[in-house]
Amino acid sequence: MLVTGRKLPIGIQTFEDIRNDGYLYVDKTALMWTIANIGKPFFLSRPRRFGKSLLISTFEAYFKGRRELFTGLAVEELEKKWEEHPVLHLDLNARKYTTPADLDAILNQHLERWEAVYGEEKRDRASEERFAYVIRRASEQTGKGVVVLVDEYDKPLLQAIQNEPLLESYRSTLKAFYGVLKSADRYLRFAFLTGVTKFSQVSVFSDLNQLNDISMNYDFSTLCGITHEELLSNFEPELMALSRANGMNVEEVVDAMTRQYDGYHFHPNGEGVFNPFSVLNAFFSKEFGNYWFQTGTPTFLVELLKESDYDLRLLMDGIETAASAFTEYRADRKNPIPLIYQSGYLTIKDYDKRFQMYRLGFPNDEVRYGFLNFLVPFYTSVTDEERSFYIGKFIHELESGDVDAFMHRFEAFFADFPYELNDQTERHYQVIIYLIFKLMGQFTQAEVHSSRGRADAVVRTPKFIYIFEFKLNGTVEQAMEQIEEKGYAFPYTAEDQQVIKVGVEFSAEKRNVERWMVAKEI
Template sequence: MLHLPVGINTLDKIRSGGFVYVDKTEFAYRIAHKAGAFFLSRPRRFGKSLFLDTLHQLFEGNEKLFEGLYIHDKWDWNTVHPVVKIDFGEGGVRNREELDAKIQEILTINQQRLGIACQFQSNSGCFSELIRLAHEQTGRRTVVLIDEYDKPILDNIENPAVAREMRDGLRDLYSVMKARDAHIQCIFMTGVSKFSKVSLFSGLNNLEDLTIDSQYAAICGYSQEELEASFREHLDGVDLDRFRLWYNGYRWMGEPVYNPFDVLLFLQKGKVFRNYWFETGSPSFLIKLFQQKRYFLPDLESIEVGEEILSSFDVDRITPETLLFQTGYLTIAESFTRRQRLLFRLSIPNMEVRLALSDALITGYTAIDADKYAIQDALYQAMTTFDLPALHGIVHRLFAAVSHRNFTKNDLLDCEGYYASVLYAFFSSLNARIIPEDVTNKGQADLTVILENKVFVMEIKLIQAAEVEGNPALEQVRAKGYSEKYQGRPGMTVYELGLVFSKAKRNLIALDGREVRETSRPQHTPATYIA
């Protein structure tokens, strides 16, 4: 069996044959050698728990585990601190009573491990007493490690009332740490989302957020250098450029990294390229949020946000952009300053996420599941051969298959953005490059889709009537010269497409298209297909 930890696990696992180890103890040293409170947000399956285990073993002075590693000759192994560990990673809770019972179990385990018997009955009182007594009993200030601190909330995020109960219960627990500051050496918290200080961290004003600190960008995950140095033997025969495109690309203001879970499963499952990380979780709540807010899916290609969007999350104010970033479906492509404000441009990290997220969005926005793969194949064939009759038939059948009963509580199907969003999801699932609202000097095309060596400049219109004369969408593309910016590029073929949808029919009623030639040459006569 191949084990790919990002932190210390156990001595027998690290030293036994068949295991690969990536040394992350330099990050542990930066955190552990100074007192303070730290927070790290990373998506699920990114090695947060293993790094927390590293800190646990370090503070308890288990020197043998660190022999030969960066930190070994830099740490005072005679300095041992008691560790209180709160871990919500296992199991789930469905109401406040179950949360309180779970916390009680966790505190009991810590009491048994530290040899302490708390007298206070409330969870917050016991937690406070545990921190104080651990310090008094050992003479060393207590280290508090909290793993997956937000999981009880996120597990119930689709039920806001229950999620608020979880938030309030956790706030009661975490607020204890501020009052026991004199007894605490270090606090380290991990989670997927960072809730606002008002909702959960009101007592920890000095909390240092490492999430988008460039010095800690690679604290979890593998850089390209680490991957090639530590896994060279296991990756023999693997196309590393393809591997990088599939699984690398997660950025937190520093070098991009691989998700360790992807690396592990890829090597364990016969080096087959597939969606390993994405399959471990469902974005169902995200899709529902998109539908509720009528999210224009092509915007996924060009999201710009400020610091407050990336670092603040609450049950009462959930934005798709924050959720996408904190759960790993979007990552930081670049940062820049505009009007004295630090801004971030977000992007989908890699091919795994792009393809799998597109498939999930197709199902969520159309309720088409099994048939989507056949539609994708047919769409790819029609696009790459520019078969207009086939393309018209595919798009028409696609929207004819959408069950209107799935949208009876909203008027999403009457919005132009809905049709553009569904087309975006399908084009994205073909791994096409998509430019939404493609700006020219005369306006902007709704979508430009680049598939292999072909450029499709598209305009989409939604009209009230059941029929249309001509094609106003294609007429606009031609009149505004939207495709001119792509003409003359070596090896590229440029096409113009106009798609007209009807509110009355809730489907495509006209599709026009043409291949664009140099302006000095005769143009193809456009072919028009009217439903």
């Protein structure tokens, strides 16, 4: 039993279960009702564990006329008819897709269930023909428009993202299957598809070009997720319990949750939302953990980053891009940003209306540090288990002024690097440097720069300010000279902390740190 005495719907994706079993529910039914009554075929892209399955289940209960499940919710006052419609609910989330037969099996499983109700005359035909027939028969038999709900339409495609032949097979099957929704339009009352990604119009949805994509619609930007107001109004007992468990007041708890879980924006001017999965788990565990990130490691995203030779420093600092560059993924283009954005690791931070350019960045600290921590084993020889130990030691050594110990430990991140230092691997070194200092930023004020006219990195501790300059194709003397000539230390001379300048030289032969030099401001 929770201290608050309330049941949190962690992992509960069925609206009926939430309502019948007394789970807490954040009311999104006014938005649901609006969508259900302003059009017919809709598409919504949201990251995993953002409530897409629950939304689909809510639509299903609504269109089945289950009025009793909506008692006390906004839609109870909005809906006057409560008509029951035939609902075809296709859930592609609960299976692993490794062969074309896996996709055929899940489609066949759903089709057989629908055919058992509405007729089996086309059972020997292709899946798309059977789908079209079931829709028509359901409408004719009930005299009502059919509702088609597709949960995680792109699950097979995502699992085959690095296997082009398999991806093409899935794409061909799903293109024909989803294309039925256009030809069957006269029999449909409503259609709603959800997924993580928006694949290019020339692939899966090319035959379904009338889809109304509301993924970046202002009015529905808070359809999935928890707003700041919803957090305060729905979770007061949980906020109090979390504050008591952590020795914080409620305002401090809300601030901590905002830094850790808020910050998702699905429209440049839309209200931001908290990650619902992390919020519920934080309330349940009474700890500010990295719950969402731990539920799915984005290995395929890291592989895409490495294959595309994408400069990770741009990703870490935030990138500017046109909407088309991050909203539609094309498998034939080596641009990982659309998948990273749509998977929830980047979000909209700003929008330049004049030039129609978006700025994307990490939504919050859970994603920022979760993603950076996850990258370390892919770019260094340091294991997951060692990473936290190293970062903690880095902080202690700089706080105590032991630069030599810091640099000796720094070398471990570059050990066993397999290539000669050249243009390609120079960026790899720079990425590792970025990772180290960005991860230190969890515990102390650390900045790492890529622009000219600024030191490569600056770290603030209670007693010291460190100015770092790295030379991948130069000497330690040149690094120190650059610190002096460019006046990198000047902005910090009025600070209370002692300024320490550190020049670092890398060796192409050793493929590691060769020398470093330390100078302290008097």
